[in-house]
Amino acid sequence: MKRSLFLIICFLCFFVSSLAQTSDTFDIATFQPPAGWKKQTKDGVVLFTTSNQQKGTYALITLYGSGVSSGNAKSDFESDWQQFIVGQLGVKGQPQMEPATNVEGWQVITGGATLENEMGTSAVILSTYSGYGKTFSAAAIFNSQDSMPAIEAFAASIRLKKPEASSQPAPDNSSAASIVGTWGKSASASVRYADPVSASMAGYSKDQYTFNANGTYTFVSKTFRMSYDKLLLVKESGTYQISGNALTINPQKSVIEAWSKRDGADKWGRLLTTQNRPLEKVTYRLTKHYFSGIELWNVVLQADKPTERDGPFSSNTLFSNAWYYAPISANNPVIELPR
Numbered sequence: 499m500k501r502s503l504f505l506i507i508c509f510l511c512f513f514v515s516s517l518a519q520t521s522d523t524f525d526i527a528t529f530q531p532p533a534g535w536k537k538q539t540k541d542g543v544v545l546f547t548t549s550n551q552q553k554g555t556y557a558l559i560t561l562y563g564s565g566v567s568s569g570n571a572k573s574d575f576e577s578d579w580q581q582f583i584v585g586q587l588g589v590k591g592q593p594q595m596e597p598a599t600n601v602e603g604w605q606v607i608t609g610g611a612t613l614e615n616e617m618g619t620s621a622v623i624l625s626t627y628s629g630y631g632k633t634f635s636a637a638a639i640f641n642s643q644d645s646m647p648a649i650e651a652f653a654a655s656i657r658l659k660k661p662e663a664s665s666q667p668a669p670d671n672s673s674a675a676s677i678v679g680t681w682g683k684s685a686s687a688s689v690r691y692a693d694p695v696s697a698s699m700a701g702y703s704k705d706q707y708t709f710n711a712n713g714t715y716t717f718v719s720k721t722f723r724m725s726y727d728k729l730l731l732v733k734e735s736g737t738y739q740i741s742g743n744a745l746t747i748n749p750q751k752s753v754i755e756a757w758s759k760r761d762g763a764d765k766w767g768r769l770l771t772t773q774n775r776p777l778e779k780v781t782y783r784l785t786k787h788y789f790s791g792i793e794l795w796n797v798v799l800q801a802d803k804p805t806e807r808d809g810p811f812s813s814n815t816l817f818s819n820a821w822y823y824a825p826i827s828a829n830n831p832v833i834e835l836p837r
Contacts (some may be wrong), residue, residue: 535557548648553762559563625637702722713737752778754775756772769836798822799823800821
């Protein structure tokens with residue numbers, strides 16, 4: 499397994515090599531999917547899985563949506579390792595690192611480790627690419643050399659798109675009009691590694707604010723877990739006020755609903771229970787920040803401690819004790835509510 503680990507690392511270090519033909523895209527990456535593997539797209543990640551029950555082998559490739567670079571490739575890797583590998587897979591050992599490389603302007607850092615699970619000893623590899631104000635990561639998990647040719651071919655097929663140069667708009671924090679609209683954030687669930695084939699598919703949460711021009715707001719939060727037999731939905735409404743760089747949220751109604759899973763999937767079934775939530779009035783420090791690398795405004799909210807409404811602080815430390823809400827887009831779709 500150790501030999502397999504570093505063979506894969508060598509290929510992943512040259513992830514952005516050219517290929518004459520590509521057949522699929524995700525975020526800033528183009529690639530050729532591994533033939534015969536199952537593909538799933540879920541809330542900012544693309545997964546390819548394969549398994550052989552007779553041999554007891556499996557492999558999983560995950561592409562994560564691009565994010566904002568800290569400006570330091572090593573810090574970007576360490577942040578993604580903690581979030582994607584430690585947080586989601588429960589890997590405790592420190593990664594064995596390969597020397598950083600520079601490929602077409604992207605600083606590439608790769609590390610790997612082994613882990614024990616129900617399928618025996620597995621290898622997990624993470625490659626993080628930093629450049630042009632962005633970071634992009636890909637991971638491979640496998641327990642047999644049988645999957646190596648497919649993983650190697652997939653790695654060699656990936657190319658990353660360089661952002662086009664653009665000028666940065668002037669900041670707009672002068673009034674409430676600067677945040678009118680819908681803004682959202684999402685996160686994969688941090689769970690203990692259990693089923694290797696379903697790793698990184700354990701669940702997600704999505705939170706969205708809609709700020710209206712008349713000073714009212716709505717907040718919606720959806721939680722999906724593979725292990726839960728229900729979907730959780732938070733619905734809140736109230737008023738908001740901006741004074742300087744302070745945003746005060748004053749809820750008037752807040753409920754949490756439990757819905758059955760239609761057909762056992764991530765689909766709204768029937769309403770099971772409804773209960774009121776405590777009304778949490780909070781004054782945030784408000785910044786509307788432009789990330790030039792991804793050419794996107796974010797509504798950044800900061801507070802002295804985590805809130806029940808917003809959950810844990812973001813791992814992005816550009817702003818301390820902060821949550822980052824991005825505008826609605828193809829990569830950040832609006833939450834579909836039950837009908």
